[in-house]
Amino acid sequence: MIVSESWERAKTGLARFFGRRGSDAQAEAELGSAQRELDRARAAGDTHAQELVRERLRQRLEEIFRADPAAAGELAQLLSALAPDSSRTFVSMVSGGVNHGPAFQGSHIHGGITFNVQQTPAPAAGGPVRPDQVPLVTVPFSNRRAELAALDETLGAPAGGARAVAVDVLDGLPGVGKTAMAWQWAARVRELFPDGQLYVDFAALRDQVTPLTGPGGDVSEALAMCLRSLPGGDLGMPDSLAERTNLFRSRTAGLRLLLVLDDVNQPGQVRALIPKGPGSAVLATSQNRLRELAVHEGARLISVGPLDEHGGLELLKDRCGAAAVEAEPEAARRLVELCGGLPVALQVVAARLVTDDGLTMAELAAELGDEAGRLAALALDGEESEVSAVLGPTYRLLPPGPARLYRLLGWLPFGVFDAGVAAVAAGIDTGGAKRHLRVLVRASLVEPMSDGRYRMHDLVRLHARERAAEEEPATEQAALAERVGGHYLVLTAFADRALRKERLRIAPLADLLREAADPFAAPGGPPPLEWLDTERPAVLAVLRTAVRHELYTLAWRLAEAFTVLFLYRRYLGAWQESLELGIEAAAAAVARARTPGELAEAMAGEARLRSLLSRPLLDLGERERAGEELAQAVARAEASGHLVLRASVQEFLGRYLDIVDPPAAVEAYRRSLELNERAGETRGAALATFFLGRALDARGDHREAMALLRRALGELENREEPDRRMAGRVRAALGVVHGHLGETEEAIRELREAVDELGAASKGMQYEAQALEQLAGVARRAGGRTELVRECLSRAADIHEALGDRDRARELRERLADDAGE
Template identity: 30%
Template sequence: MAGADRTLWVALLGDVVARAGSLAIPLGAPRQRAVLAILATRANQTVSRSELIDGVWGSSPPPSVEGSVHTYIHGLRRALSVAGEDILTRTGSGYQLAIGPDDLDLAVVETRLRQARLVAVSGDKSAASDLIADCLKLWRGVPLFGIPGPFADTERVRLTKLRYQLVEERADLMLATGRHQELIADLTEAVEAEPFSERLRAQHMLALYRSGRRADALTEFDTVRRLFIDELGLDPGAELTELHVRMLRSDPDLAPAPAPAREPQSGSPIPAQLPHEVPDFVGRASELDQLSAWRTATESVGHALVISAIDGVGGIGKTSLAVRFARRIAGDYPDGQLYLDLRGFDPSRPPLTTADALGQLLWALGSSSRRQEPDALSSLYRSLLSGKRVLILLDNAASTEQVRELLPGESNSLILVTSRNRLAGLVVRDGARRLTLGLLPEADALELLRGTVGHERIDAEPEEAARLARLCGYLPLALRVAAEKISSKPESTLRAHVEKLNEEQSRLDALDVDDDEMSSVRGVFSWSYKSLEPALARTFRYLGLVRGPGICAAAVSALIDEPASEAEKQLQTLSDQHLLGSSDGQFHFHDLIRVYAGELALSEETPEQRSSALRELMVWYLFSVRAALLCVLPGFPLVPPGVPETRHALPKIDTRESTYAWYEVEAPNILALTQHAAELGEHEIAWQLAWCMYEHYYSTGLLTEWIELLTIGLSSAEQLEDPEPQARILTQISIAYSRIGQNETAVQCLERGLAIIRGTDNQYITLRFLVNLASTLREMKQYNEGIRYAQEAVELALKGDDHYTKAGSLDSLCELYAESGQPEEALKYGEIGLESAKAAGAGLLEANILVNMAHAHRDLGDVTSATREYEAALDLCETLGDRYHEALALLGIAVLHRRTSRYDEAREPAQRALDILVRLDAEEVDVARALLSNLDTEGPAGPS
């Protein structure tokens, strides 16, 4: 591209990668990247051919090594030419890589480290520690990951030691400047990687101690002492032992230095999810003081966790108080602020499950984990919060059980929980401090009115102002609605407004029942509603029909059949009058106002009017989700919509990023709308809404909600004459159940779907069911039944001309035979599958078949053929960037070495496989760990 930046960047502190500006450069096979690594570390110097041979092949190079060097240099020169023709040149008897000091990550580390040490000598230790932190960010994992040869082996050790040297150096600087709390997470990771480093252990203990975690620091010493005795037969050294004694004595010299004021560091985004504060917040001074006192008292005795449970009736101001307090203290929680509405009392949606709540919190913390086991999610959540100071506001909790798994473990975080219920279990078992909010005192209620209506009007009619407060039940929500109504008519007296409100309240009192939260506010809402213009009142009523948590102007335009600009104008007016809230382009009711608007819709709109408005909204969402799905999966085989296209403009989603952002906001609305569509008999719309949300739920891993949505869609599909919608929904349900480990249920869904689709002539869906059944049964180790389905899939696929379908079916059958101990059959079908995969250009299928054929050769005792197939798989994975199958091939190689008693040779590929699988959060992590453990037990080298 003309004018594009082509500056070369080479990175060695992880996978060996290169870029020309933003363009990734393919670097070829591992040995070719090994040549680049040697040239890069000797940048701008001549490296002889013999040095390259020694560094890549060691003391026993093959006879063809000279030709291999020439091939790799030629390949690198061609690849790097996008950044310039003279990047890699021949000089005498060797080669030289021309690269600037800012264009190699290792050179950048060396430069910044020198700067950091100069800055530290000048006295600014905090700035020096930040420079070292910048260095550490350049490590992306194991240095020279996957690179073979003696040079890479030596450099890996050196660069890993350098990393932990920098961790130690930075820790000393930060401990000297009062930044101990920031260190805990990094040092926890460092001591796990380098468990016998006494310096790191001492720094970790000191950081814990200075953060008010004296007990944890002492426990750390006990852990170290047991480890040293068990593994080395030695006690900890003098430095650790002396530090332990000083901590036991509470040596005042161990007290932390004052922390300097600092600018926030760049890097991964820190969550800042707290909602906006209510602008006219008044009162609650004693409650805020109580929360502050509890927080201070708990931290002063070294507790790792503070929980404050704030309960009270709807509209009492629980969330407003929690947000007020949270924003006041947010600066004390540098690792971020999380907010989550647990939906405990939403009239239109069920409360969040623990798994979905954890999924949303983990997403906010930057985790991309897709594991769904509750224990795994809880463990990951607590690990991410370990040693950090995060403020977490859990709003509208339904029960103690909903909250308990959302509490961190070892953490200096603060948890604020709001609920209408008294969370007694949280108090008894988890040490929560409970704060029950009552109605506002009259003085605070009047102050709230002054803030909106104005001091002059309220103070001019004090008795009427007091009556107004009483009529609103001293409930903050009702007071705000009433105040906005009065302030909109400055020419009227306060007395006139109060009399009208009193009349309306009296008229509605007969409709109230005991303990109805609406009893104190229905009159206020009615009073405000009756002042609306007819069109605005109609929009308010129609919004009462909508069950989702929020709605955008584009959707409302379909609901009320008006242009989006008019919908936006009306929504803003309702928001200005406190009848709606708004945030991030979505408008939403307080749940009490939602109930009131729903009552009006039922009483003032005919069933036909309600159905027509909701159908228009549902059609708009249907075409929106179809557009979103095609944006992220352009080739997705959509079915005909079955309903006329919406007349209203669809949302602006034209990139993957905008689509995923839209999904995140709209998914809860679509779930609620799908349920409503099913109830109203709009089954064609309901099943497609569920089916078209595939990409969102598959990518985010919110599987409980996905299953709920698909179950609704299936119920609607069952009402249609065409059987295919049922089969399509059952395919997705089986995927969701399989991903949460419920394979038996997944198989039941697939068998049911297969029985349905066999009655049609849709061969494509039939094949999908057969292959998915075979795959799921393989995971359950029910090989014979899985093979039966896979054989049927292969027979069906071979009748057609689609190479991809053939490859997928043959891949499934090959894998089943390989795992079930039938290697000859695996090779037979694998060979055919490879041809089809290559013809279809299906690299991932080709890689999987190669790995399974290698397994089959290995199980037949053919080491040469197995090695050849594993290496072919690794070469293909290198080209594709396929880390998952790379890990499977490495695991296979490790098992091959183990079976031939080459334990030392097995450890390196097993460790590489484990590193990749951990990064991918793959299911095979435990298999790799078990293999390494067995190698340590069986191998002659003993524990590594």
């Protein structure tokens, strides 16, 4: 609640507002009592008590809004006189961002995006942005003084002087507080690492590891994440784990960094991410004792055990107040014992004590003692679960709405989510989900994150999943998978269209999207590429779940829309997996089709996804497999009768044949051009013309290639939205053809223009380097242009270095050195 120096001036108006269903005197007494409670809590520094008062007033406002939708406008006018800049935000906050009036109609299609998607920062004028990625500890942190001091000793040496990179690993049980300790230490030593702090959560990355990505898939992805945050970014990101490891060492050689690696379970996850810069440090957390790191990397292993009695009591004092613990010392000690010293369990206990008026520590200890005994009797191994013993009573005290949401969150295939996802999971509006989530946060069953999302601890998720299996209808898990899958399909489709307006799409989603609000089109909406990247683990998990629940049409449509991410970010393993899941689903949809229309759509979807799959397969060196997928794509596309799809598949086939059988590529491109023209697909025709021109030039048909390339250039430049990058590639190809024809000056002119155009185009650097090398080749053959050759090769080498292709950069610099020696 807003409380300021204007309180007395506002009291009369606020009392009248609160008293709309009662007397002004009663309302004024209520507000006065709230003010006194807040003053006492502030004086004592009791943030929990302050939040309780605020929450009680927030709930009163929600009751008013539900009873009278016009009340929001009245409150906004009242607050406007006091705080003009904050009134609208405050009313939206207390009402949950939901329209409670009659205009709110229909059911959820998707829950929107309710967290802050981080825009990838552009490089600052003075240099790259310093990464600061380790999350903040959002609750009071106590104890662990010995462990923090040990970290200071090993990792926190002051800057200055050359020293080895230090590696420490915190290991211990789940829920023992390893992550919170790592985050806390990182916050304490931010200034010791002037080049920044990088953070990798391996628990989230493990969701992406499948037999396709292999055992090193999470390590490769972690390296990519870190490389994107370092100077050079993700331009030219290498595909292999070995290349990414080498590039990471090169880029960190002159930097002093801290890497926090959360929840690792293999030594290799740490080994690959040890930076090269002197004074840097790595702090990892693990449930395992990674002795191999101590032997080979000199890592120090620090075991983090449960809190002892003193530590547990200190945690309770931090959460409940020292007076409460001192008033019932024996009961407080019993609570620590019943929780097994696990901070995750003690936090739930503290939340019960703070939020349950009148509940004493002795009463809670007796309740948990009964629960622990019951669970111990049921346990197969005779051991009780401290966390389950604590969660059971807390769960049973939840109101019905939050309890149901808690159960359903356990069925989500991922542990980090926003309020929109929670709303869709429960089939309720977003405002209701936010209210239920506040209850779960107060009970310490979910944890709010700094970006507005929520995290559910793995142990808590398991308990929620158990409760869902026991209490929800047998059909509810599949229904939830369909609701959440539909949510991600809509948002991914909107992001796809925001990034690429002109792209072949098979899935007929127009009607679905027409009924939904596009968050990316709204003023100040989230950046679509960053949203896709942030939600990548969730989308992959949703795809797997959809296939498992036989939601085949939803799955292949989502896989098709999701592929736009991989046109910008080279996650080859994830791209391959998502497409293979989509192909499996589309093939199953073909088998299940009941009408000719359903059959044609599913068959076209399968053809589209198989042709797209050839891209990551070729990049991964799997040429034979790529050819097999394209053969099946051609057959499915022909059977579907979809002209534009058939043209697109022929283009993909041509690009494959460019590598394995160049003469045959010409016919594939001719077929693609013919089909695009028949379908009236002008951009597709321009691209097919470009690829055909290059193939003819490679075959020696230079004059025909020249004519086709000029035609493609005109079509790309004269579109309503000119494609500058593709136009630059076409112009470079024209320069190459001029060179083959001996037209040196024309070749140099076209290639110079191509270099300028590609240098200015988004994601045109790799093509700019190619054009520079082609220009250097023409100039060398012409003779007398030594400076132009040197300038082009030097710039190309710099670009290849920035893109991570150090081998090519070295070759070009060796060529420059040889030229200088002649």
